[in-house]
Amino acid sequence: RQAAFRTDLSTLLDQVGTGKESLSFMKRRIRRLASQWATAAYRLDIKLHRRWREQKKILVHVGFLTEESGDVFSPKVLKGGPLGEMVQWADILTALYVLGHNLKISMSVKELQGFLGVPPGRGSCPLTGPLPFDLIYTDYHGLQQMKQHMGLSLKKHKCHIRVIDTFGTEPAYNHEEYATLHGYRTNWGYWNLNSRQYMTMFPHTPDNSFMGFVSEELNKTEKRSIQQNKVRNMAVVYGKEASMWKGKEKFLQILHRYMEVHGTVYYETQRPPEVPAFVKNHGLLPQQELQQLLRKAKLFIGFGFPYEGPAPLEAIANGCIYLQPKFHPPHSSLNHEFFRGKPTSREVSSQHPYAEQYIGRPHVMTVDYNNSDEFEAAVQEIMRLKVEPYLPYEYTCEGMLERVHAYIQHQEFCSPEAPFPPVNASRVWPGGPFTRLPNSTLLGWAGNSTALPCWPPLSALRLMVSAEGQSCVEACQSSDLVCEPAFFRFINNKEALSKLEIQCEVVELEMNHIFPAYSVTRGECGLQKETLLFSCAGFSAKYRRICPCRDFRKGQVALCRDCL
Numbered sequence: 396r397q398a399a400f401r402t403d404l405s406t407l408l409d410q411v412g413t414g415k416e417s418l419s420f421m422k423r424r425i426r427r428l429a430s431q432w433a434t435a436a437y438r439l440d441i442k443l444h445r446r447w448r449e450q451k452k453i454l455v456h457v458g459f460l461t462e463e464s465g466d467v468f469s470p471k472v473l474k475g476g477p478l479g480e481m482v483q484w485a486d487i488l489t490a491l492y493v494l495g496h497n498l499k500i501s502m503s504v505k506e507l508q509g510f511l512g513v514p515p516g517r518g519s520c521p522l523t524g525p526l527p528f529d530l531i532y533t534d535y536h537g538l539q540q541m542k543q544h545m546g547l548s549l550k551k552h553k554c555h556i557r558v559i560d561t562f563g564t565e566p567a568y569n570h571e572e573y574a575t576l577h578g579y580r581t582n583w584g585y586w587n588l589n590s591r592q593y594m595t596m597f598p599h600t601p602d603n604s605f606m607g608f609v610s611e612e613l614n615k616t617e618k619r620s621i622q623q624n625k626v627r628n629m630a631v632v633y634g635k636e637a638s639m640w641k642g643k644e645k646f647l648q649i650l651h652r653y654m655e656v657h658g659t660v661y662y663e664t665q666r667p668p669e670v671p672a673f674v675k676n677h678g679l680l681p682q683q684e685l686q687q688l689l690r691k692a693k694l695f696i697g698f699g700f701p702y703e704g705p706a707p708l709e710a711i712a713n714g715c716i717y718l719q720p721k722f723h724p725p726h727s728s729l730n731h732e733f734f735r736g737k738p739t740s741r742e743v744s745s746q747h748p749y750a751e752q753y754i755g756r757p758h759v760m761t762v763d764y765n766n767s768d769e770f771e772a773a774v775q776e777i778m779r780l781k782v783e784p785y786l787p788y789e790y791t792c793e794g795m796l797e798r799v800h801a802y803i804q805h806q807e808f809c810s811p812e813a814p815f816p817p818v819n820a821s822r823v824w825p826g827g828p829f830t831r832l833p834n835s836t837l838l839g840w841a842g843n844s845t846a847l848p849c850w851p852p853l854s855a856l857r858l859m860v861s862a863e864g865q866s867c868v869e870a871c872q873s874s875d876l877v878c879e880p881a882f883f884r885f886i887n888n889k890e891a892l893s894k895l896e897i898q899c900e901v902v903e904l905e906m907n908h909i910f911p912a913y914s915v916t917r918g919e920c921g922l923q924k925e926t927l928l929f930s931c932a933g934f935s936a937k938y939r940r941i942c943p944c945r946d947f948r949k950g951q952v953a954l955c956r957d958c959l
């Protein structure tokens with residue numbers, strides 16, 4: 396069946412259900428953005444030349460909102476608790492629905508069992524028949540529930556599952572045996588999925604798929620009126636919970652010397668003591684009213700927590716400059732309580748690394764808050780600067796629809812991939828364009844992409860060697876490319892090593908998330924034995940990594956130029 400774009404969201408709204416603040420929040424969001432989604436659907440349909448798209452049967456099981464997982468989020472919706480996840484789930488549901496798929500939504504184990512056809516009360520009785528869905532979107536809580544209620548059949552069907560995973564899961568943590576043997580075992584990881592089945596909130600590591608969410612896009616008239624009505628000396632503090640303001644008096648004092656400071660901190664009856672008297676606190680605002688406040692403000696200022704939320708993108712989209720602290724040393728699961736136990740070693744260089752790295756100046760200023768002079772100078776500069784509202788394409792409704800469409804039509808984790816396709820050196824290495832860089836090698840790829848079916852298409856592959864201690868994420872980035880884990884299987888071979896003129900005294904085949912790689916000093920080359928361990932994120936001081944990089948569309952890092 397063909398999937399046809401939908402613009403009337405009333406059936407979706409009915410499906411979401413009622414009875415919890417989290418659901419009401421999501422429905423308000425879906426309603427508020429309905430017209431933006433409709434315009435985006437229309438534009439994407441044209442961009443895809445009204446191409447035929449297959450309608451998929453999709454189950455969305457929102458594990459963290461089920462009573463069975465404790466649902467700690469819903470009671471905090473109106474009390475300053477995390478809303479980022481709800482923003483994202485609302486947008487995922489809308490994107491899937493607008494793309495025209497056949498959608499079922501479950502928010503309890505009972506509904507899950509009903510949709511899967513598992514008789515209730517039969518514990519881990521396995522699902523015997525075929526899976527009644529092409530795709531299941533869930534989260535780590537939902538995955539655990541499926542394990543309990545689908546029993547053995549989960550293994551058989553897991554290639555259909557996509558896990559919405561805010562901060563991401565790196566391959567070393569995902570592979571059960573490897574994680575257990577090498578100290579990467581956490582409460583969350585070790586599901587032995589293909590790492591691209593984990594879908595993140597920001598493009599953290601290309602090992603995972605970037606799902607994202609959306610932010611409101613402004614038209615020209617709105618942009619102009621915002622710029623005219625900006626209040627030069629108005630700042631809004633990022634932090635809806637009082638604890639996020641703790642110990643920040645010094646910065647607030649400096650800021651207050653120049654600007655009128657506003658907050659949206661939740662409170663019950665009295666002003667929270669963490670919020671100084673000179674701050675105009677509006678209390679937690681509905682999303683729409685927050686947008687209005689951001690439209691007037693010049694500065695949106697973060698104090699380090701929450702990490703990597705949606706609010707800075709909303710502020711920047713409404714013409715604010717986002718000022719945030721740089722982290723020295725970076726925060727990670729190795730040194731910070733919040734990230735401890737999360738299945739990633741990713742180093743978080745500031746409160747919002749996406750804003751820092753993908754957006755940057757003049758919209759984003761990342762400074763060392765330990766240096767008061769630097770902080771003060773940034774505030775002064777912000778008052779002088781004029782910026783336009785800005786929203787990266789990948790965070791617009793059209794950008795999200797485009798990306799989710801591409802994943803649904805092309806990502807395939809069910810058919811067995813030949814781990815090391817029998818590559819014929821002359822076919823794979825036809826002597827295409829070939830450039831040497833001082834610290835790394837970049838090879839063009841002119842292989843016959845139709846010979847080896849692959850998405851992204853093989854024509855996008857650029858082969859690189861990282862510096863010692865550098866990951867493939869960084870190596871590709873340094874050449875304005877992105878690491879593409881789907882290509883590892885094509886470059887994990889001796890032909891690639893010899894094409895790169897790497898002298899190997901020995902070639903090992905090993906389970907090691909650093910491989911393929913080689914050690915210069917020891918003349919040792921290592922190829923990867925386990926496809927699940929192919930990792931863009933992995934690095935080691937002693938090794939130079941062999942990296943599969945690819946190009947990407949401007950504003951849509953998840954997709955290569957020929958990926959649509």
Ligand code: U2F
Nearest residue numbers: 477478479561635659679680681682685701702704705706
């Ligand atoms: C992140 O979660 P948060 O919910 O803390 O992220 P924020 O960036 O603060 O904002 C989420 C939404 O809250 C809305 C705002 C954002 O879309 O429009 N909001 C509001 O409606 N009214 C207000 O007064 C203020 C904000 C992240 F998303 C999670 O994944 C993490 O778990 C969490 C901790 O790092 O941070």
